[in-house]
Amino acid sequence: MARDLSSGNRSAADRYYTKILFEWASLPQGQQALEGTVPAEVVSRMQALFHAADLSKVSWQYVITRCSPPRKFIMHVGPTNSGKTHNALRALAAAERGIYAGPLRLLAHEIYDRLNKGQIVPLGAEPPVEAEPDSQTNFDIGEDAAPGKKQVVVTKTGNPEFVRPCNMVTGEEQKIVSKDATLLSCTVEMTPLSTYWDVAVIDEIQLIADRQRGGAWTAAVLGLNAGEIHLCGEESAIPLIESIVRELGDTLEVQRYNRLTPLVVADKSLGGDLSKIQEGDCVVAFSRSGLFGLKHSIEKATKMRCALAYGRLPPEIRSEQAALFNDPQSDYRVIVGSDAIGMGLNLKIKRVIFEAVHKWDGGSMRVLSTSQIKQIAGRAGRFGLHDSDAAGVVTTLHEPDLEIVRKALPAPFEPLQYARLHMSVETVTPIVRALPWDAKGATIGDVFLYVSKMAHMFEFQDVYEINDAMKTIDSFADCLTIPSRLIVQNSPCPWRDNYAVDGARAILEIYREKLQVRVEEALHRGRLLHKLNRALLLMQADGPAPDSMTTVQVLNTLETVHKVLDLYLWFSYRYAVAFPDRKNAFDIRQLTELAMDWCLEVLHQTRVGSRDAAAEARKAVMHRRPQQKEDEVSGVSEETIVGKLTSNAYTENYYDPNGVSFSSSSHMFLAKANIFLGPWHLSVVR
Template sequence: MRGRWGLLRFTCGGLLRNFRREYHGKRNSLRIFEDNRWLVQKPSLTSIPPQERSQVDAIGFMFGRNAPENIYTSDENFKELLDKSMHHVYNQKLTASFAGQENYKDYAWLKLRDYIYGQLKDGSLQEKVKQYKPSLTQLIKPSCPAHVVPQLIKVDDYDSNTWQTILKNKVDSKLNKYVHFLSQTYDYIYEQEVLPLMMKTKKTDGSDDVDISNPVEWFAEARKMKRHIIMHIGPTNSGKTYRALQQLKHANRGYYAGPLRLLAREIYDRFQKDGVRCNLLTGEEVIHDLDSAGNPAGLTSGTVEMVPLTQDFDVVVLDEIQMMADLDRGWAWSNALLGAKAREVHVCGEKSTLPLIKNIIKMTGDKLTVNEYERLGKLKVEDWVLPKGYKSLRKGDCVVAFSKKRILDLKLRIEKDTNLKVAVIYGSLPPETRIQQAHLFNSGEYDIMVASDAIGMGLNLSIDRVIFTTDVKFNGKELVELSSSNIKQIGGRAGRFKSGSQGQDIPQGFITTFDPSVLSTIRRGMDAPIDYLQSAVIWPTDEICGNIITKFPPGTPPSVLLKAIALRLEKSSHKLFTMSDLKNKLNVLAIFEHMDDIAFFDKLRLSNAPVKDLPLVRNAFAQFCDTIAKRQTRGLLSYPFPFEVLDYKCITDEKFGLELYESLYNIIMLYFWLGNRYPSYFIDYESATDLKYFCELIIFEKLDRLKKNPYNKGAPQSVGSIYKQRAHFVNQYTRKRN
């Protein structure tokens, strides 16, 4: 017993201290992957009450007086079944454990309780239970602890014959079904989540020599080159990207890396119009510009995540380089800056990146040249707010808000109170719809633009005046005040410089608000000194993660690996680098991680899929992943998705809301994304392309004919009974195509 607790104290409490003492004075950055003790960790417990984390023999679940009502506290029958079945599992798994293994089994028990606590506390549990559809595989061998409560609630969804086969000689009772689910889930947690974290493993193939504590060394081939990093920095509308693109045009082999698919497409179209051969490479779309001999163009326009870091280039352009500080996607800019194999790397963005990039270049040993530009045009913050509210708006104004509901409310209100026609842009609109709305505004067909901060990047808009409706925005957790960088990026869209403007034609942009207190915040933000970036967000490449997985027991889930790497890197990486936020990646992994027939590298790849956090989209992605697991070949129309609503008759039917069509659009684009990576499984691009165009058309028409806000509480968003019509729709569509 003393030896067990001594090991625990060493591995958990004293690991980092002892490790630092051993290497003190030898090097500044810890080479953490030269010693495998970093792997020994305790599973995280986030939902279980703190006082219960040391009470391994606890069975029931305790909720305070002020805790929200849940099925455990309100349904006595469920409470009794769960308590009894947990008692069975405790006696079976823990009281009979072998000597030396109690500690690991204790943590598996606590982790099981942690999962159950988290789901019982979830305010959307009832909705998740409705959407949960247990598969036969999960019935026989549950391997998804995140769904254990919905599994328990839906134990009777399968007939008694199926349960008799699963339970073998046991009585087909609800208690035995609960015990089966909880016992199997406990085994999964013990084998796949606890042991991989808490057991040290031996060297297998030399992977212990992997050192990822210094991201600069991840890209050995780039470090062999003497690269020239050329910075183009300045405020919005200073022509920095234009100058970098002129260098790219004259290169034999080059890549433009933009933050958005629509911006990559815009550069591709611009090059094609100018007679410059160019390919397009995004997650969802690949176009090869082939010559008569079938050779692709030497230049490519694409998204930053798609930069091929193993390919040699003459010139690479990294646009919006300040995005390297973004906790979700910043790793793509950082990896491209560190790893692009190019003689010249042109980085375009805000001056706030200058000190950080200078420090990074000192580590890489590359040459650095800095070009700084001034704004092409004037920009002024107005002295007064708009005196008559919406009636003070004029043609060329852009009104800024930060939620879909608010944006559509503003569109309806402005069109009601004035004679002005309003275009809208927000993040979840299809890029093609955003381009259409921008064209209607720029051409003068629509008078006013109402938009989110999506206008701050990737769209050329002829805005004369930016009007902020608020100085706060929701960051996913809480309302926070707009940063000075946000304010400058959005406000800088006013007075957009047009090519060919000279002298008196140089535009004047204005910024104002509806509210005096908001105007004060905006003025402070515009006048604030530059807030320099302190660190770049990083994340190891899939190849590095693949090398590290050999240090874990076979079958370790990718989520365990990613969490372990993140925890260690957070403590050991150079101060210039910050860990990427794994929230989105782990949310996507949770959809398919339990599918044993998907290979580890495929799971890493799929974790990067652009899955919107919408029920219909997550369900669709689960079906796509099942196709990969089963090695099937399927067209998009073979899935039971409600494409029958892509009908002109639905345009004026308000029960089919915008969110439904935005979900369908994301499903279609996920199909393209997967088709580019698994072309043998996802086929019939012609049908998918047709559905994409239909979806874009209906979203555009719904916006144009908007009579009431579909995002208001209580607005109908349900798909209803449309699934019943699906077979009819598929038959009709097939006949039309033929």
């Protein structure tokens, strides 16, 4: 509170004055002071809302866990490339009942795949002498360097003795190998908190402070019913986790890991000279539009081909681009990426080059945090992927940025300030009952921001983003119950992507009208089906390839289509009867990924001057995807995915949906209080 108020932020003052007002009105002395001045009905409403929004004992939402024996937390912390997940994964593989909860579905899928194949050596077991480590793992396991002893964690081939049946559950996909499987791999948001586990692994624990997703990590730490919980991540999370564990009455053991290969800062930057980029380099930039220009410029200056990885690309495409960069048999020698390369991708990077050290945060350009610089820079020189004594090197494209990186790497991590809380049925339902009957969904988010009382180590997730989502949901989902609205609000919809929101709106409007949603109709009504078919037709056309600008615009549209398909799949696992087209959605998503891969290939073929860039790109993509024969996508027409749809069904132009910026003026705390009270306005009785 002191830190927020001393920042001079007017909205922070509004928040805390409003919180103090509601809590004071709920105390006997406050009630007595207001008696005769403020109507009793208003005071009663204020008290009801304060008690409904009180999160000071939020851990007791997880009653089963609170009534269970104390849990043992083991933190594995260290920089990137320190092997910090080594012991946690081995403990999971040895557990009778175990769960892995990670930030990305690709990581959840890898754990699922390797446990079922017996590729993770359980704790207490010795790998066969001939076992080889698998350098393709996306996990920071290292290979423990006990003198004279080779310690393998993830093996290249499976061992039948180590096979463990494991199911997988993510928001958009489920793989159930056996209803009797006692191991589960999932994304953090899908963690079953009431089920008992002997061992749990929560990956990337520093994301507990993330403004958008941190609430899922907090819920897992507070509510996961497990005897032993391994937390893997950055050292910055230690003080916060210590406070939480102490408050819960559990125990905590911290194991620190050192980087397995040295990381050094180059003496000089590249001085803006792209021709100095070498094989094995990763160039990091933070503008999606700028990435394409940077890729083109590097390829032109070095004659080396660049892979590409950024946040809006689906994880499957990012993983494929990473594999091309890693493959010595491919012609990809450099990778250009955003901060998406900092997590979940196995990359054989020798040198990381920061194209810039400033990033747009939605309101202004800011310098990357120490944590961000450390995590991205740490991808250089990954242990086991180059010579064992090869150091990772970090530099910048421009000289002024080099000193910022030089100071950040040896600096201690900035400790996390808050664990984020998120909306749940348990927290929202009492608030809805306390609010006026006609209160909007966005008002619920404001209550958490302006009224809720929380312990000092907690803060609510990004309310402004929640309000963006709630306002959109209120506008077209009035038929939904509060729990259903929460499910929609927590769905993987990018609420500031206008086209994706159109797709979400179409899905929910069809549900409201028919109570059953077909994926083709959702894409059609969301004005995306025509664009998808246009992209597929471009891919199959015998004529010249589109120019680079058009290709990038098509790729941008396909990224949105992919997000809407993910959204449909997400709903299909929660409302299977209402969303019956899961298989069709998977098939269309695969086609979309194929078209995206083709777009990336066309950009290269166009740059090198291929005579038939479209055909060459198609040939290259089909070679990389042997399981997807060319005849599966040949003859694509406007009727391929949905009935009869004429090519002039819509007159639409491609454009880049940059999202909607959200601005809010600060409110006087009395005005904010009145929003919560509706017709029971806070006013002085005259």
